[in-house]
Amino acid sequence: MNKFGFLVLSILYANGATDKMQAMSVQDIKDTENLEYETDTFYRQLKKFVLNSYVGQGAKDGRAHTYYITPKGIDALEEEKSE
Numbered sequence: 818m819n820k821f822g823f824l825v826l827s828i829l830y831a832n833g834a835t836d837k838m839q840a841m842s843v844q845d846i847k848d849t850e851n852l853e854y855e856t857d858t859f860y861r862q863l864k865k866f867v868l869n870s871y872v873g874q875g876a877k878d879g880r881a882h883t884y885y886i887t888p889k890g891i892d893a894l895e896e897e898k899s900e
Contacts, residue, residue: 818893818897821854821858821862822862822865822866823894823897824850824852825846825859825862825863825866826866826871826872826886826890826893826894827894828841828846828849828850829841829846829872829884829885829886829890830886830890830891830894832845832849834875834883834884834885834886835885835886835891836875836885837873837874837875837876837883837885838875838876839875839885840873840874840875840876840878840883840884840885841875841883841884841885842878842881842882842883842884843856843859843860843863843881843882843884844856844881845883846859846884847859863884866884866890867884869889870887870889870890871886871887871889871890871893872884872885872886872887872890873885873887
């Protein structure tokens with residue numbers, strides 16, 4: 818996991834995005850930490866995490882897709898923190 822991926826998982830976890838109804842949009846994630854990364858960068862990282870089951874897709878917020886950290890993602894985050 819790279820530093821950006823760790824940051825994304827940390828933001829989801831710290832903001833309680835742990836289920837479909839508490840999920841966050843990419844804009845919510847960006848606004849949380851005033852991150853300067855491009856929106857496409859978030860979508861690419863989140864797509865990888867969805868494929869690895871670290872993140873799930875939540876309920877849509879208007880037209881925006883939302884994402885939440887899964888138990889597998891929480892385990893991966895904790896493992897990274899301990900290294």
